[in-house]
Amino acid sequence: MKSPWLIGVFLIGAVSIPFTAHPxxxxxxxxxxxxxxxxxxxxxxxxxASKLTRSPLSPQLYRNTVDAVPLIFLPGQTPGTxxxxxxxxxxxxxxxxxxxxxxxxxxxALVIFRPTPPKTLADLTPSDVWVARSLWTDAKKDIGLxxxxxxxxxxxxxxxxxxxxxxxxxxxxxxxxxxVFAIGHPQGMYWSYTEGVISQIRPxxxxxxxxxxxxxxxxxxxxxxxxxxxxxxxxxxxxNLVGLISTMITGQAGFNFAIAVHELQxxxxx
Amino acid sequence: MKSPWLIGVFLIGAVSIPFTAHPxxxxxxxxxxxxxxxxxxxxxxxxxASKLTRSPLSPQLYRNTVDAVPLIFLPGQTPGTxxxxxxxxxxxxxxxxxxxxxxxxxxxALVIFRPTPPKTLADLTPSDVWVARSLWTDAKKDIGLxxxxxxxxxxxxxxxxxxxxxxxxxxxxxxxxxxVFAIGHPQGMYWSYTEGVISQIRPxxxxxxxxxxxxxxxxxxxxxxxxxxxxxxxxxxxxNLVGLISTMITGQAGFNFAIAVHELQxxxxx
Amino acid sequence: MKSPWLIGVFLIGAVSIPFTAHPxxxxxxxxxxxxxxxxxxxxxxxxxASKLTRSPLSPQLYRNTVDAVPLIFLPGQTPGTxxxxxxxxxxxxxxxxxxxxxxxxxxxALVIFRPTPPKTLADLTPSDVWVARSLWTDAKKDIGLxxxxxxxxxxxxxxxxxxxxxxxxxxxxxxxxxxVFAIGHPQGMYWSYTEGVISQIRPxxxxxxxxxxxxxxxxxxxxxxxxxxxxxxxxxxxxNLVGLISTMITGQAGFNFAIAVHELQxxxxx
Numbered sequence: 037m038k039s040p041w042l043i044g045v046f047l048i049g050a051v052s053i054p055f056t057a058h059p060x061x062x063x064x065x066x067x068x069x070x071x072x073x074x075x076x077x078x079x080x081x082x083x084x085a086s087k088l089t090r091s092p093l094s095p096q097l098y099r100n101t102v103d104a105v106p107l108i109f110l111p112g113q114t115p116g117t118x119x120x121x122x123x124x125x126x127x128x129x130x131x132x133x134x135x136x137x138x139x140x141x142x143x144x145a146l147v148i149f150r151p152t153p154p155k156t157l158a159d160l161t162p163s164d165v166w167v168a169r170s171l172w173t174d175a176k177k178d179i180g181l182x183x184x185x186x187x188x189x190x191x192x193x194x195x196x197x198x199x200x201x202x203x204x205x206x207x208x209x210x211x212x213x214x215x216v217f218a219i220g221h222p223q224g225m226y227w228s229y230t231e232g233v234i235s236q237i238r239p240x241x242x243x244x245x246x247x248x249x250x251x252x253x254x255x256x257x258x259x260x261x262x263x264x265x266x267x268x269x270x271x272x273x274x275x276n277l278v279g280l281i282s283t284m285i286t287g288q289a290g291f292n293f294a295i296a297v298h299e300l301q302x303x304x305x306x
Numbered sequence: 307m308k309s310p311w312l313i314g315v316f317l318i319g320a321v322s323i324p325f326t327a328h329p330x331x332x333x334x335x336x337x338x339x340x341x342x343x344x345x346x347x348x349x350x351x352x353x354x355a356s357k358l359t360r361s362p363l364s365p366q367l368y369r370n371t372v373d374a375v376p377l378i379f380l381p382g383q384t385p386g387t388x389x390x391x392x393x394x395x396x397x398x399x400x401x402x403x404x405x406x407x408x409x410x411x412x413x414x415a416l417v418i419f420r421p422t423p424p425k426t427l428a429d430l431t432p433s434d435v436w437v438a439r440s441l442w443t444d445a446k447k448d449i450g451l452x453x454x455x456x457x458x459x460x461x462x463x464x465x466x467x468x469x470x471x472x473x474x475x476x477x478x479x480x481x482x483x484x485x486v487f488a489i490g491h492p493q494g495m496y497w498s499y500t501e502g503v504i505s506q507i508r509p510x511x512x513x514x515x516x517x518x519x520x521x522x523x524x525x526x527x528x529x530x531x532x533x534x535x536x537x538x539x540x541x542x543x544x545x546n547l548v549g550l551i552s553t554m555i556t557g558q559a560g561f562n563f564a565i566a567v568h569e570l571q572x573x574x575x576x
Numbered sequence: 577m578k579s580p581w582l583i584g585v586f587l588i589g590a591v592s593i594p595f596t597a598h599p600x601x602x603x604x605x606x607x608x609x610x611x612x613x614x615x616x617x618x619x620x621x622x623x624x625a626s627k628l629t630r631s632p633l634s635p636q637l638y639r640n641t642v643d644a645v646p647l648i649f650l651p652g653q654t655p656g657t658x659x660x661x662x663x664x665x666x667x668x669x670x671x672x673x674x675x676x677x678x679x680x681x682x683x684x685a686l687v688i689f690r691p692t693p694p695k696t697l698a699d700l701t702p703s704d705v706w707v708a709r710s711l712w713t714d715a716k717k718d719i720g721l722x723x724x725x726x727x728x729x730x731x732x733x734x735x736x737x738x739x740x741x742x743x744x745x746x747x748x749x750x751x752x753x754x755x756v757f758a759i760g761h762p763q764g765m766y767w768s769y770t771e772g773v774i775s776q777i778r779p780x781x782x783x784x785x786x787x788x789x790x791x792x793x794x795x796x797x798x799x800x801x802x803x804x805x806x807x808x809x810x811x812x813x814x815x816n817l818v819g820l821i822s823t824m825i826t827g828q829a830g831f832n833f834a835i836a837v838h839e840l841q842x843x844x845x846x
Contacts, residue, residue, distance in 0.1 A: 094483035094503060099429025102482075160805075212756075212769050213635035217483075223555055227507045229482050230528050230560055233634065235768045257798050260528050260771050285763055289559030289829030290770055290800025364773065365753035372752075420652055487753075498775045499752050500798050500830055530775075530798050530830025559829030 044164060052096060074213055086156030097217065097275055098229045104200040105196060105219040105268055106166075107148040108134050108182075122220035122268030123147065123182065124277065125201040130184030131301065134174045134267030135282055137248065138178045147184060150227055162189035164301055177252040177299050178282050180267070202269055205276035207298040210255065212236055218259045232259030234278070245283055253296040255279040261292050270294040356436040356448040367487065367545055368499045374470040375538055376419040376436075377496060378404050378452075392490035392538030393417065393452065394547065396574060400454030404537030405552055405572065406443045407518065409450045413440055416502030417454060420497055433459035447522040447569050448552050450537070472539055475546035477568040478527065482506055488529045488551055502529030502550070505565060515553055521568040525549040531562050540564040581625040637757065637815055638769045643712040644740040645759040645808055646706075647766060648674050648722075662760035662808030663687060663722065664817065665741040666844060668779045670724030673840065674807030675822055676713045677788065683710055685726060690767055702729035717792040717839050718822050720807070744810055745816035750795065752776055753768040758799045760808030774797030774818070777836060785823055793836040795819040801832050819833055 071190050091181060112118045121138030125131070133236040139145050140241040147166040151159070168182040216230045242251045257270060261281050270279040279294025363515040374395040391408030393555050395401070402417060404550045409415050417436040421429070438452040487501045505526040512521045527540060531551050549564025644665040652658045661678030665671070672687060679685050687706040691699070708722040726734050757771045775796040782791045797810060801821050810819040819834025 094485070095481045098481075098483035178465070211635045211638075213638035215634070223558060223561060225506065225526060225555075225561055228526060229503065229563070230505055231503050233769065233771050235770055236765065246353075256765060256768060262555070262558045262561060285765075285802070287827075288763060288802045291763060291765055291768070291802060364755070365751045368751075368753035493828060493831060495776065495796060495825075495831055498796060498831070499773065500775055501773050532825070532828045532831060557827075 038271065084089075093273065094217070094229075094231070097271070097273065098219070100275055101200070101202055101269070101271055102219055102227055102229075103150055103152070104202045105227065106132065106150075107221050108138055109146040109148060110139065110142055111146070115299075120221065120264060122264065123267040124267070124269035124280070125199055126204065126277065126300075127201055128196065128199060130168075130196050130199060131171070131304065132168060132182040132184060133269075133280055133303075134180045134182065135280065135295075136175050136178045136180045137245065137282075138267045139170055139173065139182070141170075141173070143181055144168065145170065145189075146153075147182065157278060163187045171305070175248075176250060178295055179252075179303070180249050181303060195203065202271060202275065202277045203294065204297050204301050204304065205272055205274070205278050207296070207301060210234065210237065210272070210278050210297060214278075215273050216257055216259055216270050216278060218257075218261055218265065218268055218270050220261065220281060221255075222262035222265040222266035224264065225262075230260040231289075232257050232292075235291070241293070241300075243283060243293070250282075253298045254282070254293045255296045257292050257294060258290045259292060260289070321541050333369065350497045361542065362486070364499075364501070367541070367543065368489070370471055370545055371470070371539070371541060372497055372499075373420055373422070374419075374472045375497065376402065377491050378402075378408055378537060379416040379418060380409065380412055390491060390534060391536040392534065392551065394537070394550070395469055396474065396547065396570075397471055398439075398466070398469060400469060401441070401499065402438060402452040402454060403539075403550055403573075404452060405550065405565075406445050406448045406450045407552075408537045409440055409443065409452070409516065410445075411440075411443070414438065415440065415452055416458075417452065433457045442460065442573070443468060443523035444459055445518070446520060449522075449550065449563055449569065449573070450522050470540060472545065472547045474571050474574065475542055475544070475548050475567050477558060477566070477571060480507065480542070480548050482566060484548075485543050486525075486527055486529055486540050486548060488527075488531055488535065488538055488540050489529065490535035490551060492530075492535040494534065495514045495532075500530040502527050502560075502562075505561070507546070508528035509568075511563070513553060513563070520552075523568045524552070524563045525566045527562050529562060530559070578604065583815060607697055609757060610818050616727070628712045633813065634757070634769075634771070634801075637811070637813065638759070640815055641740070641742055641809070641811055642759055642769075643690055643692070644742045645767065646672065646690075647761050648672075648807060649686040649688060650676055650679065651686070660761060660804060662804065662821065663801070664807070664809035665739055665816065665838075666744065667741055668736065668738050668739060670708075670739060671711070671844065672708060672722040672724060673809075673820055673843075674720045674722060675786065675820065675835075676715050676718045676720045677822075678807045679710055679722070680715075681710075681713070685722055687711065687722065696828040703727045712843070715788070716790060718777075718835055719820065719839065719843070721843060740813065742811060742817045744768070744837050744841050745785060745812055745814070745818050746842065747836065747841060750774065750777065750812070750818050754818075755813050756795075756797055756799055756810050756818060757806075758797075758801055758805065758808055758810050760801065760821060762800075762802035762805040764804065768813035770800040772797050772830075772832075775831070779838075781833070783833070790822075793838045795823070795836045797832050797834060798830045806833055 051120045106123050108121045108123045123132045123134040123299045126133050145168050147168045151164050165188045167185045169185055196273050212234050214234045219229050226288045235258055239253045241254040265281045268281045269277050278297050281294050284292040376393050378391045380389045393402045393404040396403050417438045421434050435458045436467045437455045439455055441451045441453045443450045482504050484504045489499055492498055505528055507536050509523045511524040535551045538551045539547050542548050548567050551564050554562040646663050648661045648663045650659045662680045663672045663674040666673050685708050687708045691704050705728045707725045709725055711721045711723050713720045752774050759769055775798055779793045781794040805821045808821045809817050812818050818837050821834050824832040
């Protein structure tokens with residue numbers, strides 16, 4: 037693990053996904069090719085039927101928020117490659133936050149919600165995969181904002197009533213020592229739930245990753261993350277967003293960083 | 307750390323443990339040689355006398371379960387070597403679950419319970435070390451089941467009333483977000499207690515370790531484990547077994563896997 | 577990460593800090609040079625104004641203890657270098673515990689408390705940096721005890737009423753499974769709060785670090801630490817000291833060690 041980047045990079049030998057985005061039109065994706073590129077996905081098993089009577093808060097928080105955390109997938113420009121990360125729906129109108137370093141200057145990205153009822157990839161349909169357009173990015177603060185456009189299935193209406201979203205927390209209510217959790221797609225471990233605490237809040241924090249350098253107010257957290265967690269939510273026990281998972285100190289478990297809600301809140305105000 | 311295997315391998319220069327198992331007879335072990343091979347063990351200090359008034363649940367769960375988590379030790383076939391892992395007693399009759407990759411095709415294994423009162427290895431006696439026979443293994447699902455036979459001390463009766471065991475949880479009651487803990491013997495840190503959450507339940511999960519490949523329903527957990535934790539229990543806050551620690555994503559702290567109780571339950575039904 | 581040492585070593589190219597300690601006099605430090613050497617410090621943001629209504633215990637424990645955890649800094653003997661670690665104030669009279677391996681045989685060390693209100697290093701003043709004298713060390717048990725002497729500012733009186741300290745826990749009240757937390761300065765992440773549990777208590781534990789070897793009763797903990805955490809406190813939910821963070825198993829997250837309060841208590845009795 038040489039790089040602190042938290043995206044997951046697919047290098048799939050034989051599969052080619054032509055990515056033909058036109059500046060003002062929706063790109064023409066082939067669902068079969070997307071399905072092939074994602075063939076290693078084992079869709080997470082749902083625990084909704086659980087008859088749990090113990091520690092009810094965390095399982096309930098997971099169930100309430102997991103469907104607001106899609107997989108973000110960008111087919112690569114060279115055949116058989118692609119990049120995946122995590123995202124979080126933050127409005128009922130279909131705005132999805134992620135990291136800039138997941139989508140960079142792509143105009144479009146694919147957004148895949150957890151299928152319910154749980155099913156394997158063999159049963160994934162074009163209506164499970166949405167096309168989204170990049171609304172806005174801040175490369176310095178590592179923030180990207182997507183707008184859901186339509187499912188790959190042309191037969192499905194653009195109905196967003198199914199959407200769950202995670203509201204932003206008031207920055208003044210975020211404090212060191214608070215319990216938080218993350219949901220994301222680290223290392224191909226899709227829809228992984230991990231817990232931790234807020235270890236510190238660091239204004240105007242500076243970090244580098246590969247060729248890129250960043251500066252933003254960050255929430256430092258012990259919550260376990262890994263490559264592919266990028267862009268996913270860090271959530272408090274009220275179910276509100278406190279940050280956007282972005283990076284970690286390489287090789288030092290428990291010292292991870294999320295773009296603080298302090299940076300995110302101004303983006304979504306009317 | 308190149309391999310995700312979680313057993314501990316002893317490579318002890320000068321100590322030879324002849325392992326002369328006969329297919330149908332108990333093997334003839336020399337206690338002094340076992341003792342020598344394990345000489346690096348610092349027996350864990352017991353906190354039973356603690357006058358704790360804080361966070362009482364976890365310390366009590368540790369005390370209630372630690373004596374159901376023996377060290378599994380297999381003397382090596384070449385002089386001075388051996389393999390150790392963890393195990394968990396699951397019936398009052400002395401059935402002990404562990405991983406297949408700890409015992410493989412050995413017919414016998416040694417089972418060492420935590421000595422009480424706490425003592426150093428210098429005081430370990432042959433009655434602290436039990437001989438167990440392999441009842442059944444599933445190399446595909448990485449499960450092994452042992453039956454306790456007798457202590458190495460010939461003077462001690464085959465009294466199993468001292469045994470503590472950990473009942474299996476109902477698989478329908480296991481859910482993402484639940485608090486869990488492990489006890490095991492990672493890195494020679496015997497009887498280590500670590501906590502975490504259930505991060506996901508993954509049916510028909512496929513993984514590889516060295517030359518071996520596996521497929522089983524697994525419980526993914528953030529609970530800290532390391533080499534030597536293999537075969538030990540993952541336990542929920544009701545004190546019931548939810549999985550058998552098996553492997554981890556190498557170098558990625560917090561993404562660990564246990565064979566789910568869904569796979570274990572059918573083994574123990576009458 | 578080759579070494580389990582948890583100090584942080586500064587290797588700063590262009591900055592020279594002459595360290596001219598005289599055996600019986602206070603050393604003459606240049607504040608500007610100290611400030612330059614520490615220029616990478618981003619002073620932690622204080623969450624004191626937080627209107628938290630959730631999980632109140634941990635945020636409150638952080639706020640109650642953070643100001644008893646200074647940064648320990650030793651300017652290097654060769655130009656542009658230095659060593660930093662963590663410390664913990666344990667008496668109202670200004671006694672500060674740290675690891676022997678942070679201060680070794682230095683007669684003096686610099687002690688930097690978290691500035692309040694939060695400010696950047698550009699605003700750090702000589703009154704924020706204290707000079708302390710080494711009272712006593714135990715190289716075998718990796719313990720060092722400092723006495724605060726005076727701020728680098730000559731105009732500030734030697735008023736210690738601002739001091740917060742963390743009382744030592746009764747060793748009989750420390751048990752496996754208890755919730756604990758650490759505050760320290762890992763990897764330049766100053767005043768980081770991390771949580772975990774007590775995984776085991778190991779009497780007369782033996783470990784090595786580089787050329788040094790140690791033996792002491794230790795508290796094993798899952799609490800996340802890293803280089804620079806050395807000498808900081810491990811604290812229980814009563815706000816009392818249960819150990820002094822010292823080392824970790826390299827590359828194995830969650831298996832860390834603190835010098836147990838059992839070793840510390842005798843030092844501070846009258």
